[in-house]
Amino acid sequence: MPIPAECRFTETHEWLDLDGDIVILGLTQYAADELTDVTYIELKPDKTTILPGDSIGEIESVKTTSDVFSPVGGEIVAINQRAIDQPSLVNSDPFGEGWLVKIRTADPSPLDGLMDRETYSKRFPVSG
Numbered sequence: 001m002p003i004p005a006e007c008r009f010t011e012t013h014e015w016l017d018l019d020g021d022i023v024i025l026g027l028t029q030y031a032a033d034e035l036t037d038v039t040y041i042e043l044k045p046d047k048t049t050i051l052p053g054d055s056i057g058e059i060e061s062v063k064t065t066s067d068v069f070s071p072v073g074g075e076i077v078a079i080n081q082r083a084i085d086q087p088s089l090v091n092s093d094p095f096g097e098g099w100l101v102k103i104r105t106a107d108p109s110p111l112d113g114l115m116d117r118e119t120y121s122k123r124f125p126v127s128g
C-alpha cells in the first residue's frame with residue numbers, strides 16, 4: 001500500500017495527517033506488519049484532552065500489546081468505531097479505513113519534527 005505523501009511519521013510507527021486543525025492518527029503499514037494480526041483496539045473516548053506524548057490507546061495483536069502515542073496535544077474529536085469493531089482494518093488498510101483517532105489541536109508544530117514519507121519509507125521498508 002502506498003504511503004500518503006502528506007503524512008508525517010513517528011519513530012514508534014504512528015502516521016499523522018493534518019487537515020486544518022484536525023490531526024488524523026493511525027498506525028503505519030510497517031507497524032501492522034510487525035504486529036501481525038491485530039485482535040483488539042482500545043482508544044480513549046471522544047472529548048478526552050491529551051498532551052503531546054500521551055497514549056491515545058492500546059493495540060493488541062497475536063504477538064503483543066502496544067500503546068499508541070500522539071506527538072500532538074489537543075482534544076480527541078473522533079474515534080474510529082469501525083476499527084474498534086473490526087481491528088483487522090489496521091492490518092488491511094492502515095492509511096485508510098484503519099485510522100484510529102482524530103485530534104483537534106491548537107499547536108500542530110510537533111508535526112514539523114517528524115519524518116516525511118520518503119525518510120520513513122527508507123528507514124522502515126514495508127514487506128510485500
